[in-house]
Amino acid sequence: MKTLRLKSAKEIPILGQGTWRMGEKASQKQAEIDALRLGIDLGMTLIDTAEMYGEGGAEKIVAEAIAPYRDEVYLVSKFYPYNASYQGLIAACDRSLSRLKTDFLDLYLLHWRGSVPLSETLSGLQHLKQAGKILDYGVSNFDTDDMEEGLSLPGGEEIVANQVLYNLMRRGIEWDLLPWCKDRNLAIMAYSPVEQRAFVDDSKLKDIAAKHNATSTQIALSWLLHQDNVISIPKATNLEHVKENRAALDIKLTKEDLQKLDFAFKPPGHKMSLAMR
Numbered sequence: 248m249k250t251l252r253l254k255s256a257k258e259i260p261i262l263g264q265g266t267w268r269m270g271e272k273a274s275q276k277q278a279e280i281d282a283l284r285l286g287i288d289l290g291m292t293l294i295d296t297a298e299m300y301g302e303g304g305a306e307k308i309v310a311e312a313i314a315p316y317r318d319e320v321y322l323v324s325k326f327y328p329y330n331a332s333y334q335g336l337i338a339a340c341d342r343s344l345s346r347l348k349t350d351f352l353d354l355y356l357l358h359w360r361g362s363v364p365l366s367e368t369l370s371g372l373q374h375l376k377q378a379g380k381i382l383d384y385g386v387s388n389f390d391t392d393d394m395e396e397g398l399s400l401p402g403g404e405e406i407v408a409n410q411v412l413y414n415l416m417r418r419g420i421e422w423d424l425l426p427w428c429k430d431r432n433l434a435i436m437a438y439s440p441v442e443q444r445a446f447v448d449d450s451k452l453k454d455i456a457a458k459h460n461a462t463s464t465q466i467a468l469s470w471l472l473h474q475d476n477v478i479s480i481p482k483a484t485n486l487e488h489v490k491e492n493r494a495a496l497d498i499k500l501t502k503e504d505l506q507k508l509d510f511a512f513k514p515p516g517h518k519m520s521l522a523m524r
């Protein structure tokens with residue numbers, strides 16, 4: 248698996264697996280575990296989860312899926328903004344570690360900005376890092392002004408990533424946030440990379456997909472995988488989707504393909520406020 252070197256010098260896979268909507272239905276449990284394990288076997292060892300997903304249910308699914316593989320997995324979880332106080336965050340992390348049946352997270356993210364002062368959250372994150380409970384920390388759904396503020400605070404220089412909505416249909420961050428982060432060696436983790444199935448029947452992708460013997464969704468994911476400094480975390484429970492997502496990494500889009508995609512899915516021409524799911 249191709250990796251990206253974080254600001255902390257740790258390596259992170261550029262293609263992983265999301266888990267939103269997992270851990271919600273008991274009837275889906277085995278299918279979700281099987282999908283995550285297949286993804287890990289295929290090299291998608293980055294797993295992204297959050298205390299929010301299934302209110303802890305997704306973290307429990309992840310725990311079962313990764314139990315035989317913990318050393319190979321790059322594990323990311325996120326905490327609610329209402330748990331972002333110094334003590335709240337330490338307690339939330341302990342609960343996540345317990346559900347995930349592990350003693351450390353590779354990366355821990357503030358899920359979105361809330362009312363707790365960022366300086367307090369950063370100090371809690373530093374404490375967790377010093378205690379060895381997390382190896383790195385970052386943020387999610389932060390626009391450029393939030394990033395500027397975060398980086399100006401004590402502990403802000405250790406932020407390594409920002410997880411945001413980014414895909415071929417949602418290119419707003421290219422205006423400023425993406426280059427701003429790249430200039431500072433901060434990784435972008437692109438969530439909803441396949442826009443929750445919206446590319447499946449997109450006629451604008453059909454020709455390029457046929458040329459590469461791929462699906463339209465694979466072309467959209469491949470486009471994202473061609474972007475510098477970006478990590479993609481598609482969620483898939485269907486095993487065919489898992490295989491397709493991994494195979495998207497092997498698609499080599501030509502300069503002409505990329506130009507056609509730019510024409511069909513225009514990059515932003517002005518600042519757009521950060522879209523959030």
Ligand code: NAP
Nearest residue numbers: 265266267438439440441442443464481482483484485488
């Ligand atoms: P997504 O990954 O863009 O889309 C997931 C949906 O697409 C599922 O219905 C899945 O179906 C389907 N799918 C996956 N691969 C496919 C393929 N190759 N062909 C056709 N359909 C495919 O959306 P997402 O779950 O919103 O985002 C991914 C992850 O990002 C989340 O799971 C979560 O970990 C993270 N996220 C973070 C935030 C945040 O605020 N930080 C917000 C949203 C998401 P099946 O499941 O049936 O295979």
